[in-house]
Amino acid sequence: QSVLTQPPSVSAAPGQKVTISCSGSSSNIGINYVSWYQQLPGTAPKLLIYDNNKRPSGIPDRFSGSKSGTSATLGITGLQSGDEADYYCGTWDSSLSAGGVFGGGTKLTVL
Amino acid sequence: QVQLQESGPGLVKPSQTLSLTCTVSGGSISGGSYYWSWIRQPAGKGLEWIGRIYASGSTNYNPSLKSRITISVDTSKNQISLILSSVTDADTAVYYCARAGGGYWFDPWGQGTLVTVSS
Numbered sequence: 001q002s003v004l005t006q007p008p009s010v011s012a013a014p015g016q017k018v019t020i021s022c023s024g025s026s027s028n029i030g031i032n033y034v035s036w037y038q039q040l041p042g043t044a045p046k047l048l049i050y051d052n053n054k055r056p057s058g059i060p061d062r063f064s065g066s067k068s069g070t071s072a073t074l075g076i077t078g079l080q081s082g083d084e085a086d087y088y089c090g091t092w093d094s095s096l097s098a099g100g101v102f103g104g105g106t107k108l109t110v111l
Numbered sequence: 112q113v114q115l116q117e118s119g120p121g122l123v124k125p126s127q128t129l130s131l132t133c134t135v136s137g138g139s140i141s142g143g144s145y146y147w148s149w150i151r152q153p154a155g156k157g158l159e160w161i162g163r164i165y166a167s168g169s170t171n172y173n174p175s176l177k178s179r180i181t182i183s184v185d186t187s188k189n190q191i192s193l194i195l196s197s198v199t200d201a202d203t204a205v206y207y208c209a210r211a212g213g214g215y216w217f218d219p220w221g222q223g224t225l226v227t228v229s230s
Contacts, residue, residue, distance in 0.1 A: 002157055032214075032215060033214035033215055033216070035214065035215065035216035035217070037158075037217070043222075044207055044220040044221065044222055044223050045158065045207075045217070045220055046218075046220070047216055047217065047218035047219075050212065050214055050216035050218070051214040051216070056218060088157065088158055090158070090160075090215065090216070090217070091215055092215040097174045098171070098174075099160055099162075099171060099172070099173050099174060100148065100150075100160030100163070100173075100211075100215060101160065102157060102158040102159070102160065103157070104157045105157045105158070
């Protein structure tokens with residue numbers, strides 16, 4: 001059971017837009033930055049979004065992030081077949097059980 | 112740019128100790144305000160944060176693993192290490208090391224190393 005909650009799967013057609021939600025609580029997303037990762041099959045995760053909505057160098061602006069209250073959202077526009085991957089959200093939990101936490105991951109299928 | 116590479120035994124017997132090393136190249140572990148983290152992923156499952164260390168040696172551990180974990184740093188070798196004691200089948204996973212930024216983001220990641228716990 002992951003601390004952050006993501007939908008197990010989402011799907012959309014090429015060229016369309018998709019959003020992936022990440023729900024947390026007042027001790028994690030509510031007070032800390034959120035990051036997002038893309039994991040292609042058989043590879044290590046790759047940072048897509050940090051500090052809620054910033055993109056590292058080299059990440060196209062088709063990828064966007066937002067945060068509101070205790071939830072965060074990853075948006076992907078202009079879907080491509082190469083976007084088919086697992087996506088994870090992550091943050092820090094500042095409760096008594098402090099530490100890094102991740103969502104369970106969302107499998108994106110490009111139809 | 113900074114690159115990370117994990118190394119260590121791929122097979123560990125139950126109840127024994129898992130020991131992994133992460134070698135950092137292209138930059139100094141002591142340079143910048145970064146933590147260096149370990150994260151694992153069982154096959155077909157999600158990511159689990161194990162712990163992190165600062166160049167000074169300050170650590171934070173996952174509370175669920177804290178009693179079995181030691182993370183250390185060797186700045187002279189530009190390496191961090193993970194020791195996980197009393198392993199069980201549940202510790203079978205791909206283990207990643209990653210640089211961690213102040214906003215609790217992880218980048219870059221090593222390629223990961225598969226550790227199987229089996230007799």
